[in-house]
Amino acid sequence: MTLDDSQIQKLMLYLRIDNQLENGLVEDLGNAALSWCERYCDGTFQTDPLPAPETPLDSEYLHQTGHLILFTPEIWQAVMILTAYWYANREAAFGPAYQQPFTVTAIIDRYRIFSDS
Helix, strand or coil: CCCCHHHHHHHHHHCCCCCCCCHHHHHHHHHHHHHHHHHHHCCEEECCCCCCCCCCCCHHHHHHHCCEEECCHHHHHHHHHHHHHHHHCCCCCCHHHHCCCHHHHHHHHHHCCCCCC
């Protein structure tokens, strides 16, 4: 999943950027934040409703689909916060920039999948 143009524009508003000069940077940071959130959750976000498995614990279904996670407004909020954090700290080479904001992990922890392997 990547961010679409309307989501990029929402990020620009969230960051209070009123020119088009940094569209590329915001798009890159937003897609990186989205990717980070997907990896953190150990799944793949999708905007369409999730298909129901034939049985609740159908392991073959999970093997074929992987961990699909519905992209909710909560996850979108986490992506916006993380994008803003990276935008504000884009010059840092050490210090707090390597740590993700607690707010982001607190929001998306409920979507995180812990596998046995």
